[in-house]
Amino acid sequence: MPADGATASDASGLDRGATSAAIDADALGGAPAQANASFSREIYETTAGAPVEFTVLVEGETYLLVGGNRLSDSGTSVGFTDVIRLNPAGGSRMDVTLNTRVAGTGAEYVSVSGDGEATSCSVSSCPGLSFNDENGDNFGGLSDLSTATGAGGLSRPLAPERYRLAAVEDPTFTVTGDGVVSPAASAARSNVLVVESERYLGEEVDLFTTMPGGSIDSVSSLRSDSLERSAVTKGDRLVIGFEAAGIWGALSHVANDGGGPVTAGGNASGEVLRDLLAEEEGIDLRIEHTNPGRNREPTRIDASVLEDATVLFESPEEIEAASADPSAGRFYLVIDTSDDNAIGERLDPGEEYRVTFELAGERGERYRFADDPDGPFDAASVEDDSTPEQFPYFATDEAGVSVETTFSIQERYIEYDHHTDDGELFADGGEITGTTTLLPATELNAEFTYDGGDRPQLSESTVSIDDDGNFSADLGLSGAPPGDRVLFELRDDSGLRDSRTVIITADAADPHRLRLTNTTTNFTVTREESLSSLSTTIRNVGAVEDRRKLSLDVADGEIVEERYVTVGPDAPRNETFDGVDADLEPGTYPYTLAIDGDRINGTVIVEDDPAVTRIDSDGNGTSEASEPDGNGSVSDSNPGGEESTTDNGSDSAENSTSSTTSDGPNNGTEPAETNATDGTESVDDAGSGNGSENNPPSQTPPTDEPTTFLPFGIGTRETLVGTVVVGAIHILGHWV
Known part of the structure; x- marks a missing residue:
């Protein structure tokens, strides 16, 4: 009974x-x-x-x-x-x-x-x-x-x-x-x-990181201050949990030297796990460095250093325990990642690791004791290298099983969201914000001191850290206008951790904000002259002085000018471009002026210089005032619409007829030529006796020689000679 x-x-x-x-x-x-x-x-x-x-x-x-x-x-x-x-x-x-x-x-x-x-x-x-x-x-x-x-x-x-x-x-x-x-x-x-167990290894690996220091009593106490993430901050604790069946008799024997079983809620030194892994029981735990870099040996974390870890035992969650089995079904390895132990000193920020827990087995093989065994773990594989190590409870038709997880080590730091190049912080909406690798359970206090008002103000607030690593601290000050400075000190239970100056701003994400104002958007300039008509005023609408690059781009990169300007709040700066020349063919071009993300687009019109005549390689010349503009149309030397008259009094309009009688060797009539750009007709005079010419020479010289620009004017006499030469060799757009 x-x-x-x-x-x-x-x-x-x-x-x-x-x-x-x-x-x-x-x-x-x-x-x-x-x-x-x-x-x-x-x-x-x-x-x-x-x-x-x-x-x-x-x-x-x-x-x-x-x-x-x-x-x-x-x-x-x-x-x-x-x-x-x-x-x-x-x-x-x-x-x-x-x-x-x-x-x-x-x-x-x-x-x-x-x-x-x-x-x-x-x-x-x-x-x-x-x-x-x-x-x-x-x-x-x-x-x-x-x-x-x-x-x-x-x-x-x-x-x-x-x-x-x-x-x-x-x-x-x-x-x-x-x-x-x-x-x-x-x-x-x-x-x-x-x-027999339905399976001997759980499918899930439990991994989390928790606060350093304090006693290691149970998994639940560690989990209360933990975060489930694989990125472990240097100095924090790494906790990895595995679930398995069939290992607890061996583990109990190693842990208690023939005593009672290891049960849920208990703990043991890492030496227990080290000693179990040293036996040929077909149980293996590997921690492998996966990113050693070139020409560097991977960090080795083998069973010999596990003695500095702690092992906690818990009840199973995946594998159903038998009714009279008192042992734990899950174990947790707790690793201190600080440099104060044999494991932690091997773990450096930036390193990545793979953790594998395996029950070894090969099909066709089965665990067996040695012929004359000495103790419970004297397997045949101990003395015979040809016999693979096997987990004792796999049948001959079963292979090994394993589970794995990964983790990485990261620096222990706090990074502020908004700051100057000198490290001063910007307060956004009455608080400072940033990111950190510290755990949410970390106790940090922020202290603020403000001396800019009628009387000093002191405030203290708790730094709040969320699970994603974002933190914030409320300044708790009133009446501090933008631009004023506050002393900030960050403390934990060990003392002062950081001290900085905080600048009050209306928008910490954009505390300088250089903007372009009073900018010339459309202007006209003579070819080769400076862009002195272009100017802009740069204002700093933020809270602190800033230095940024001002850039000018004309005609999609044909003219580029860049300079750095420093502008402080309430101190606008005017910028001109006297030193930049309009080295462009006559025409209309777009330009862009930009600084600190602010852009203004405009248009510049480049006109001919009426005092300059261009001479081609054959000595032919024409005034720039009658050259085609950048759009291919002929520039009108009389923009007011009045007729142009030559020195001998002949009307240029008379030379615009559809045919002209030539006194030169090429007697005959040339048909009107259609400009491919705008469809207007032009006439090449074969040599009018009055010397009048409104149609300039072709812009394409007959040879590959560069066009020469002369800095002085050509009189009527020289113009006539050039006209006769051009009329003699250019017919219907063909050079002969």
């Missing part, structure tokens, strides 16, 4: 997760127990590789037979037999834990929580223990049983099966011919059911 009034589990629990488990005829029935002992359940279920905990009530020294039973489906023995001696102390209840990973390896695998003692007789000799065959002859001790394990009796850790528990006061047992071991007298009975 169950002890303490507990209800026994039903037989359906035997089938859960272990299809290979079976119950023999004596499992749940039989004669009433004569021993003064009872169990709280009929079945105690745990996962392979995990501890199992059961409760038994005893009146005095009691012997507990474990295993030795026959399975009804196969008819064979489970292959494991041991006897545990129970000694209660001051009471009858004993909470006993068996470590299924260590059982049968020669190491102690039994422990008791609370009062009392429990000892494996296969590890420590138990006086009075007797095994007889069916004829009553003494068979010997545990080490003489063919089905007993002792040290080295198993080929691998306990397999998922049902193992009988039988409590008796008389340590005399009968061994049948088929290897079944049973108590000689009636006993109180129960069962340990070891099942």
Whole structure:
């Protein structure tokens, strides 16, 4: 019957997760127990590789037979037999834990929580223990049983099966011919059911960063001041959590040296994890530097330095725990990233890391103990390099599994949003703002002092940091006009961290704001003369003096002028462009004037210089006043519309007829020529006797020689000579 009034589990629990488990005829029935002992359940279920905990009530020294039973489906023995001696102390209840990973390896695998003692007789000799065959002859001790394990009796850790528990006061047992071991007298009975896990590794890796300093008590306490991000600020703590099954027996043995299980809520030194990884248990944790840079060895963080970390244990979240498994299902590795420990001093800002937790396995292979094992972790792979390291609970058709995550290390800093080149800060809307890598739980205080009013003002505010790293601090001052300065001090519990001057502004994002005003938008200039007609006034509509680049662009880059100007608040500056010449062909061109993001567009008209005549390579010349403008149209020397008259009094309009009689060698009439640009007609005079010419020579010289511009005028006589020459060699747009 169950002890303490507990209800026994039903037989359906035997089938859960272990299809290979079976119950023999004596499992749940039989004669009433004569021993003064009872169990709280009929079945105690745990996962392979995990501890199992059961409760038994005893009146005095009691012997507990474990295993030795026959399975009804196969008819064979489970292959494991041991006897545990129970000694209660001051009471009858004993909470006993068996470590299924260590059982049968020669190491102690039994422990008791609370009062009392429990000892494996296969590890420590138990006086009075007797095994007889069916004829009553003494068979010997545990080490003489063919089905007993002792040290080295198993080929691998306990397999998922049902193992009988039988409590008796008389340590005399009968061994049948088929290897079944049973108590000689009636006993109180129960069962340990070891099942396979649905999976042995959780899919999610829990990673967060938390505040430095203080004790490490539990994951929940660390999480209260944490932030779930992979970028870890140098000096903060990095916490990485993994969930797994089948590792807790091995971890418990390493952590407690054969004592009780590691349970949720507990913690241990990183040495525990270091020592477990050092065993060939098929369990691996790697922290790999992924961005070492050229010609640099990656930072090595191996198991040897994990001793400076802390390991916390928590309940599983993904993998369902068996009902009698007392161990934790999840562990967290807590790493201090400061330089005060072996791990942290290896972690530098800018470095990136990949963390991999793996249960190793290769298809076609299976974990097995060495031929003569020395302890629970003496696997065949230890001495044989050809045997790969395997997780003990993978079948031959299963491969290894792993999960991974990444993290990076970043500088510990505060960066202000708005500031001058000298480091003075701008207050925006009565507060200073910025970004930081400090965690939101960081306690920072801002102190402000203002001496610009009628009397000094002092204020203090808490710096607020959000999860994205944005922070703000309220000045808490009244009556401080834009342009005034405030002393700012930033403090934490360690003292002063920063001290700066804050400038009050209406818009901290744009505290200088140079703007163009009173700018000439349209003007006319003579070719080769300066752009003196162009001027602008630059005003600083912000709160502080600023130096910016003023740029002028004429005709899409044909003329470019750049200069730096410094302008203070309430001190506008006028800028002109006397030193910039209009080195452009006559025409109309756009220009842009810009500074500090402010732009003004305008138009400049470049006119011919009436005092200049252009001479081509053949000595032909024409006045710039009659040259085509930048748009291809002929410039009118009489913009008022009056007729132009030559020195001999002939009317130029008379020479604009559709045909002209030539006195030169080319007698004949030339048809009117159509300008391709504007469609107006022009006439090439073959040599009028009056010397009048309103049609200039072609702008395209007959050779590749550059056109020469002369700085003096040409008289009527020279003009006539040039006209005759041009009329003689240019016909209908063709040079001959």
